[in-house]
Amino acid sequence: GAGWGGIVRLLLVRAAGPRCVCVWGLFIGPALCVEKRLCGPELSALLPCWHRCGVQGDGVCHVLRPSVLRKDANAALLSNFEVFQLLTDLKQQRKESGKSKQSSGQQNLNTIMYETLKYISKTPCRYQSPETVREFLIAMKGHKLTKAEKLQLLNHRPVTAVEIQLMVEESEERLTEEQIESLLQTVASILPGDPEEQQRDSAMETEGRGSQ
Amino acid sequence: MFVLVEMTDTVRIPPWQFERKLNESIAEELNKKLANKVVYNVGLCICLYDITKLEDSYIFPGDGASHTKVHFRYVVFHPFLDEILVGEIKSCSQDGVHVSIGFFDDIVIPPESLQQPAKFDEAEQVWVWEYETEEGAHDLYMDIGEEIRFRVVDETFVDTSPTGPSSAEASTSNATEEVQKKEAPYTLVGSISEPVLTGTGEETAKDWS
Numbered sequence: 001g002a003g004w005g006g007i008v009r010l011l012l013v014r015a016a017g018p019r020c021v022c023v024w025g026l027f028i029g030p031a032l033c034v035e036k037r038l039c040g041p042e043l044s045a046l047l048p049c050w051h052r053c054g055v056q057g058d059g060v061c062h063v064l065r066p067s068v069l070r071k072d073a074n075a076a077l078l079s080n081f082e083v084f085q086l087l088t089d090l091k092q093q094r095k096e097s098g099k100s101k102q103s104s105g106q107q108n109l110n111t112i113m114y115e116t117l118k119y120i121s122k123t124p125c126r127y128q129s130p131e132t133v134r135e136f137l138i139a140m141k142g143h144k145l146t147k148a149e150k151l152q153l154l155n156h157r158p159v160t161a162v163e164i165q166l167m168v169e170e171s172e173e174r175l176t177e178e179q180i181e182s183l184l185q186t187v188a189s190i191l192p193g194d195p196e197e198q199q200r201d202s203a204m205e206t207e208g209r210g211s212q
Numbered sequence: 213m214f215v216l217v218e219m220t221d222t223v224r225i226p227p228w229q230f231e232r233k234l235n236e237s238i239a240e241e242l243n244k245k246l247a248n249k250v251v252y253n254v255g256l257c258i259c260l261y262d263i264t265k266l267e268d269s270y271i272f273p274g275d276g277a278s279h280t281k282v283h284f285r286y287v288v289f290h291p292f293l294d295e296i297l298v299g300e301i302k303s304c305s306q307d308g309v310h311v312s313i314g315f316f317d318d319i320v321i322p323p324e325s326l327q328q329p330a331k332f333d334e335a336e337q338v339w340v341w342e343y344e345t346e347e348g349a350h351d352l353y354m355d356i357g358e359e360i361r362f363r364v365v366d367e368t369f370v371d372t373s374p375t376g377p378s379s380a381e382a383s384t385s386n387a388t389e390e391v392q393k394k395e396a397p398y399t400l401v402g403s404i405s406e407p408v409l410t411g412t413g414e415e416t417a418k419d420w421s
Contacts, residue, residue: 076215076216077214077215077216077292078213078214078215078216078287079214080213080214082214083214083258083287086259086261086287087258087259090259105240105244106240106243106244108243108244108247108248108249109243109244109247109248109259111248112247112248112258112259112315113247113258113259115314115315116258116289116314116315118314118315119313119314119315123298148292148295152295152296155213156296156298166296166363166406167296169294
């Protein structure tokens with residue numbers, strides 16, 4: 001009918017211009033080629049590209065690589081604590097909005113959120129708060145560590161000198177023993193650890209002092 | 213362990229969802245598309261962090277849905293080189309120790325990166341570290357379910373996009389047993405051949421309680 005005629009005209013008009021092709025080499029027209037070579041909906045109904053793209057019947061290309069353009073692969077490093085906060089908030093939001101939107105498409109998100117939260121909850125970040133993280137980073141300014149090293153200290157909360165040596169590159173050359181000690185002190189005092197363990201440690205300390 | 217990746221994509225909202233707020237629909241669509249999926253050369257996508265920019269929505273002839281170009285940031289699991297991670301031993305094989313972190317399972321520690329000397333016990337299908345002290349040799353078994361701390365030394369991305377018709381013809385002409393091997397799109401190679409990097413030491417197990 002009229003719709004098909006319109007589409008055909010679209011093709012004929014654009015054929016004269018610059019050729020933009022879908023990743024599988026099929027002409028899609030410059031109007032749809034917004035730098036990403038996305039297989040356009042009106043053409044996917046006509047061309048074999050519809051099948052090759054693994055389309056789910058809605059006429060849109062679903063293969064991840066061609067359509068999702070990555071601008072900056074490393075815009076920022078995230079600490080475990082930030083991801084923990086984000087996922088907890090998201091979980092809360094989804095619970096509040098009710099089960100009305102639980103379609104089958106959300107299963108992947110549910111799975112990954114559940115597994116990631118389960119993993120992160122076992123790390124020291126569950127005792128952290130925005131204030132402790134800020135305090136920690138301010139305290140770390142004097143120690144001249146790289147961003148990646150500070151992040152690892154934040155995520156793992158090392159308590160022994162050997163762990164520091166693992167996380168800090170060339171620690172024997174860059175840090176003296178006193179510096180490593182002071183680093184451990186800073187980490188232990190600012191970043192909260194397991195409250196049960198801390199109670200046990202302080203109880204042992206007072207016992208030790210008492211016996212002296 | 214996690215990075216923020218800026219991405220751009222065109223999101224299609226079908227007409228029956230026009231009553232919902234655009235931001236919500238777009239967030240849901242992006243999560244539906246990317247969550248728990250590996251993007252080639254980027255990493256395992258976890259969830260949407262925020263939407264930085266929404267461009268104008270267009271409706272194309274023949275399709276009633278709106279198409280919107282979105283600039284957004286996504287939380288992606290992509291450990292950097294030499295990062296220390298803690299995981300659980302999932303299984304052992306001749307290829308090495310397979311470690312999992314719950315949401316990501318394709319981590320392998322090859323035999324040469326294990327604490328030397330190590331041998332593979334065929335009967336129990338576990339790797340054993342023959343730990344020598346002054347008293348004698350101790351065998352530390354890398355049992356399933358044990359926590360292990362390792363360093364990320366390498367990562368591999370495999371493109372698992374569907375192939376075109378020409379390669380499909382070639383594969384049918386070969387033996388039919390060579391059906392597509394399920395290749396993991398993203399694998400990490402770890403190493404524990406350094407002091408302290410064992411999960412079986414008492415010291416390290418206590419740290420993680």
